[in-house]
Amino acid sequence: SQTIHQWPATLVQPVGSPLSLECTVEGTSNPNLYWYRQAAGRGLQLLFYSVGIGQISSEVPQNLSASRPQDRQFILSSKKLLLSDSGFYLCAWSGLAYGTYEQYFGPGTRLTVT
Amino acid sequence: GQNIDQPTEMTATEGAIVQINCTYQTSGFNGLFWYQQHAGEAPTFLSYNVLDGLEEKGRFSSFLSRSKGYSYLLLKELQMKDSASYLCAVEVGGFKTIFGAGTRLFVKA
Numbered sequence: 001s002q003t004i005h006q007w008p009a010t011l012v013q014p015v016g017s018p019l020s021l022e023c024t025v026e027g028t029s030n031p032n033l034y035w036y037r038q039a040a041g042r043g044l045q046l047l048f049y050s051v052g053i054g055q056i057s058s059e060v061p062q063n064l065s066a067s068r069p070q071d072r073q074f075i076l077s078s079k080k081l082l083l084s085d086s087g088f089y090l091c092a093w094s095g096l097a098y099g100t101y102e103q104y105f106g107p108g109t110r111l112t113v114t
Numbered sequence: 115g116q117n118i119d120q121p122t123e124m125t126a127t128e129g130a131i132v133q134i135n136c137t138y139q140t141s142g143f144n145g146l147f148w149y150q151q152h153a154g155e156a157p158t159f160l161s162y163n164v165l166d167g168l169e170e171k172g173r174f175s176s177f178l179s180r181s182k183g184y185s186y187l188l189l190k191e192l193q194m195k196d197s198a199s200y201l202c203a204v205e206v207g208g209f210k211t212i213f214g215a216g217t218r219l220f221v222k223a
Contacts, residue, residue, distance in 0.1 A: 032209045034211075042215055042216075043213045043215035043216050044203075044213040046211070046213070057210070059210075090156055101144075101145070101205055102159040102162055103147075103211065104159070105156035106156060107156055108156050
């Protein structure tokens, strides 16, 4: 079966500090990978998605970046965090093996920038 | 542009039926998803519609009209555990999915 891991679960970081969030998927190969952010009481904002190693599509121009160094690893980074970067960050994967492209989400990282 | 509209909140009574509507205007359309998200948790997949009509899955059903840009999620025999946010999402192509802001459903006894 497929499993998606995200860490850390919670994070408190000062403004201007760097960020690295990691997501890994097990039990599937060549998944599509996604990073979303959800502000309190809001919907999901797509930040980045990737259809293969080294292939990253950015949806929102901002101080965040993403990388996919391995097939099942997706990393979200920032060199200098802003207060507006606070939110619930979700990693997700999808694959055609199950007939549709529904997405399966990791447990999320709750980031507070102080 | 991409636009997905859902009511912000709904309240219903345990045992009743509730319909959550979603309208969309997107630059592409490959299919429409519904996800459930309990407070503080990640969304989980409920249903997927690609053709017009009704898809039934237990207590949950989802309807799609592509010509009208309209979908609804129907929840029957409501239970307290159904209190959650319900997210409408459109796959617009290229493996990209756009999510609506979600509808918070409160189920009262």
